[in-house]
Amino acid sequence: MSIGLGIFLLVVGAVLVWALDLTITGVNLQLIGYILLAAGALVLILGLVLMTRRRSSVSTTRTIADPANGDQVTRRESSIDDI
Numbered sequence: 198m199s200i201g202l203g204i205f206l207l208v209v210g211a212v213l214v215w216a217l218d219l220t221i222t223g224v225n226l227q228l229i230g231y232i233l234l235a236a237g238a239l240v241l242i243l244g245l246v247l248m249t250r251r252r253s254s255v256s257t258t259r260t261i262a263d264p265a266n267g268d269q270v271t272r273r274e275s276s277i278d279d280i
Contacts, residue, residue: 200248203241210234 213230257274 199240199244203237203239203244206233206237206240208237210237 210230210233213226213233215230217226217230219226259272259274261270261272262268263270
């Protein structure tokens with residue numbers, strides 16, 4: 198969802214900066230467009246970073262000796278980090 202929001206903010210900011218030639222008293226639409234472009238880029242980058250962090254996984258391998266008979270026991274665990 199954050200990637201879509203970032204792209205939306207980028208598009209709206211680009212339209213306000215380069216496509217619109219409208220003058221409203223007391224409102225600088227180009228400045229608002231640049232702010233939306235910066236916010237969209239920030240949201241897009243954060244969304245991509247968080248998406249790659251969610252897909253990381255952790256794998257743990259433990260080898261211990263069984264106390265009953267002294268055999269080596271290997272236990273493997275695999276999990277995905279939920280952030």
